Amino acid sequence: MFEKTGIPSKEMVMEKFPTIDRINQGPVVVVECYKEIPCNPCQTACKFDAIYIGEDINSIPKVKNENCSGCAICLSKCPGLAIMVIDGSKSDETVQIRIPYELLPLPKEGDVVKGLSREGEHITNVKILKVLNPKSFDRTPVITFEVDRNYMYDIRNIKMEVQS
Ligand code: SF4
Ligand code: SF4
Incomplete structure (x- = not known):
């Protein structure tokens, strides 16, 4: 497939x-890079040596989880929008997920929007917690949302239709 x-x-x-x-x-x-391609901004963006590609730029990135601070810098630098950050430390019922999001309009903190699977299907609604869009992210904002733990492995995007 x-x-x-x-x-x-x-x-x-x-x-x-x-x-x-x-x-x-x-x-x-979580670095969802599955194919060998000549690319390495994720490695160069990470100041904590948490992503390693090595001398062969075609290699698939490896992650040292113990080094990652979850700063999300690499999310804004990946041209494939292939990276997200997940945080399960805040609640037993939910996780927080950060994704790069380049569509307009941007959601606002507190919005409840559609949560989409990797196939683009609406699987649940999610609450927007934060929208980061500093100049250094170069027009790739990073959205943080909260989602039920049951969907943590399936959710990968949002759709800006505010749910009532
Ligand atoms: S989230 Fe931050 S610390 Fe973690 S891999 Fe990306 S740039 Fe490195
Ligand atoms: S920057 Fe993104 S697409 Fe390029 S190697 Fe890293 S994860 Fe893969």
């Missing part, structure tokens, strides 16, 4: 996620 659609299988996704213990410790990056 991936070769035809570009949509990873659940198994491929799960291989990119850190353990639930690490997620519950605090924010940590």
